Each structure stands twice: as C-alpha cells, then as structure tokens.
Amino acid sequence: MTTGLTIASTIRGFYAVLDRDDEALARALLASGARVLQLRLKPERPPTAGQLVRAGKMARRVCSELGAALVVNDRIDVALTVGADGVHLGQTDLPLAVARKLVGDRLWIGVSTHDLAQVRAACDGGADYLGYGPVFATATKKNADPVQGIAGLRAAVLAAGAIPIVAIGGITAAHAREVYRTGAAAICAIQAVTGAADVTAAARNFVDIANDSAV
DSSP, rough: OOOOOOOOHHSSSEEEOOSSSSSHHHHHHHTTTSEEEEOOOOOOOOOOHHHHHHHHHHHHHHHHTTTOOOEEEEOHHHHHHTOOEEEETTTTSSOOHHHHHHHHHHEEEEEEESSSHHHHHHHTOOOOOEEEESSOOSSSSSSSSOOOOHHHHHOOOOOOTTEEEEESSSSHHHHHHHTTTEEEEEEOOOOHHHSSSSSHHHHHHHHHHHHHHHO
C-alpha cells in the first residue's frame, strides 16, 4: 500500500482506469494528475491470474513512482499479491462482508452500485467508496445497468453522505461540470480518455474541470 494516501485525498477529481497491460498508457493516465489508477483488464478473453499479476506489478511500480494509489478490479487475491491500495467489487463479485473479513483494513474496498438500494447496502456494509452509474448510456460495458441520469447520481450522493462516490458511465468532458455539481467526488471516464489521441490531455481536462469545480 502506498503510504500517505487517504480515501479523501485519492478518490477525488479523475479516477483513471488502466484497461490493458500497457506501461506507457499507465504513465500517460497518471501524468494528468490523476490520484488513483484502477487495473481493469476486460478483453474478450478474460486474463489469467498470471497476466493480472504481471500487469498489477507494473501498475504498482508506476503508481508508487508517481504517487498514486492502485486499485485492482474484482480480484482480492491479485490486489494483495501486488500490494495494491484497494480492490473494487461489482454486485456479482465477492460479497462486501466476506471481502472485509478477508482483508480487514489492508485494502480499501470500493463497490459498484446502480440504484439507491445498492448504495445504502454498500454504505451500511462498510464500503470505503462507491462507483455509481451508468450516469449516461455507455458502450464500454456489455449488458449495462439502466441509465441513472444526473438526478439519480445526485440522489446517490445524498444517500452516501460522507462516503465518496465515483460517477461512471458514458461521461465525456462535456458532461463533467454537471456531474461534479452533483457532489460526486470523482469521475471515471474510460473510452473518452483511453480512446483519445492524446490520453494525458484528455485525462488532464477532467482533472482541470474538477479543480475548477472545487471538488
């Protein structure tokens, strides 16, 4: 775990996602000023544990060098093996209560939520932060959950209270100010950033808008 990082200082502004084993991409994302990098390899053929560990070790090294936190998607075993700061769980992954028993306070636990009932359950269960969405329609995730919209995101932020929320799903820079005005702590935009010609510039735009919005 990277020392000196807290949830409040990390889950803030732009939440970067590394969607392939690519050190240049990891560095480009964090060069924007992003404080956190989530390892989320989701190709058509699921990566093996060995591939995830290799990518995780690379991401851990880059995050440590650049002062960012590393979160691993889904896999607690990989997160612990590579010394990540946190793990992010979906609704069909290991239950939050079981995950907390396994890791104690060694890892932050983030939970993906898609409605207010899930938000309340994750908060009551001790999640450190939440992902919430999709805020807008997204092509990044197959069989995506129903779109929640800005009003849904605002309600989720209110329900979560002091627990930070990362807004996700179809968000572009054009949406960013509106999203930050809901009180969301951070924005996760995958395709709008990793698919851009200049990844660092695209990510930095979200960081700059967050700073302008006093997130």
